[in-house]
Amino acid sequence: MAESKVHDVNLPRDASGNAAQVLEQSTIVNAAVGSTAAATALPTGAKVVYITATTDLYFRLTSSNSAGTTSSNGAFMAAGAGRPYDVSNQTHIDHIRDSADGRVTVEKLI
Secondary structure, three states: OOOOOOOOOOOOEOOOOOEOOOOOOOOEEEEEEOOOOEEEEOOOOOOEEEEEEOOOEEEEEEOOOOOOOOOOOOEEEOOOOEEEEEOOOOOEEEEEEOOOOEEEEEEEOO
């Protein structure tokens, strides 16, 4: 019988510094993604967010309300993809579509 292996995972930390193993959805921010770059405020007080998109887009997490994301300086996210991000020092998500309009959703986890 094969031995079970535990994987080393870097879990987000709660306010006390303990690993947060169960994350509960709280505040959600939805923003339209179009042909013009836009900056959208992250959920207030967020430390960890889960970002998803309905269209291919480029984005940056920033600490300013200044829209300036382009395909050359933003991270690419494919439609339907999603993942958690540490936003402890960030206040906004900058975003612009790749080729079709859609929506970006930011869910506050911690």
